[in-house]
Amino acid sequence: MLVLGIETSCDETAAAVVSDDRRILSDVVRAQIEEHRPWGGVVPEVAARAHLQVLDHVVARAMAEAGTEFSQLAAVAVTGGPGLIGGVIVGVMTAKAIAAVHSLPFLAVNHLEGHALTARLTDRVAFPYLLLLMSGGHCQLLIVDGVGRYQRLGTTIDDALGEAFDKAAKLMGLGYPGGPALEQAALRGDPRRFALPRPMLGRPDCHFSFSGLKTAVKLAWERLPAEARSPQAVADLAASFQAAAADVLADRVVRAIHRFRQCAPEGRPLVIAGGVAANQVLRSRLARVAEGEGMSLVAPPLRLCTDNGAMIAWAGLERLQLGLSDGLDFAPRPRWPLDPSAAAVHYAGVKA
Known part of the structure; x- marks a missing residue:
């Protein structure tokens, strides 16, 4: 077919x-x-x-x-x-x-x-598997039980990671599209130069927050005198941001793996998907996380992220x-959660 x-x-x-x-x-x-x-x-x-x-x-x-x-x-x-x-x-x-x-x-x-489902196209991954979906509009951890069957373990309570990458890049004058530009700049940077926060780190749930990290980048940049805003400073701030994001992802994913293991058979992989999954530093960090937890990491080819x-x-x-199709009266949807039954998340007045 x-x-x-x-x-x-x-x-x-x-x-x-x-x-x-x-x-x-x-x-x-x-x-x-x-x-x-x-x-x-x-x-x-x-x-x-x-x-x-x-x-x-x-x-x-x-x-x-x-x-x-x-x-x-x-x-x-x-x-x-x-x-x-x-x-x-x-x-x-x-x-x-x-x-x-x-x-x-x-x-x-x-x-x-x-x-x-891209990992099933490229790598024939069987259900169930743990999914980290990260893009410009979404950052979620889900158990994929089957087509149309998802259990959301965690979501961002404010900004998606891709949006944070793009906004941070814009603040530093790296141009558009920001995510790839920030990744390239970070290659030349020192990730230890700027002390940036790791939002939600250590919390018992699997949720994310990136607005505070984005704000911290803005404040760090504004505190630099104009004469100190050199290409090296940009690279160092980009690398510091990327390292903070990687630490947050690693912490959240480990917690999700522990929850996933309570209801999944042995040998199931961690799958990453979405545009941010093309970032090589994040891929490498998540591969080490998966290996440390005795899991394999499945990541689609870059062009399919x-x-x-x-x-x-x-x-x-x-x-x-599965015998499914839709009528021609289908109405386009600006919002369409994978797990409609997932409870709303509340933190500091923010609901996701």
Whole structure:
């Protein structure tokens, strides 16, 4: 079976064709870096207009590179949420049109589930497994029991880690996109120069908080005299931020592993997914954490960590194989939790 996957939830316009034997026949991603660079971040209306302008061409290229016709598809899958609602609408309406014209099943995929199931596409990971999902909009620890079956162990009570990376990079003048720029700058830095906080470290739960870390970076930068704001100072602050983030992730993940072991068979892996999972320092630290806990770490190839159509096509295939599909009356969703039953988290007046 072949499924076309379409992704437009943020600032990548993507389409891919994936087969049920785990072959990625095409994977086309058109980034919007130049459109958003003048603003230093993603502007929702700009993103939606850019998706509208190029999505038809991206889909056509994905189909051509896969060497297939719409009549040969088993279904069309699309990100139905969560995400920037303008972009999600563009993708959903395009996928509905394709499904209607070619009499194909329509599959509305949770964007987070696309990330969550990528390890099953690339590494044939069996259920259940422990997942650390970290991106610009989300930072969660979940037990993945099956398609559509998730238990949330922890979430961020304020900012996602990817957002913290981007904002810290912007404060230091590293440009857009900030996450990769900060990672590169940190390679030349001393992670011990700036004493930054490790929010939530040592707490008995599995939740995250990154707003305080982001604020500490801002204050550290503002305290530096103008003449001291050298490229080396930028590199040192970037490295200090990245080290603090790694310490927080390591602490939270260990606690989640201990909880996961109470309900999972031996030998289950730790899976990381989402755009921040492309960071090599964080990957290396989490690999050591997993090894120290007697687990393996599964991380998708870098190109499948950031938003892409292949993960949406694969998640659609997984749902299709279970006999699931959606009606053409599906409404795009700006919010769509993987674990709707998870209790709200309250800290200092903040609810997540």
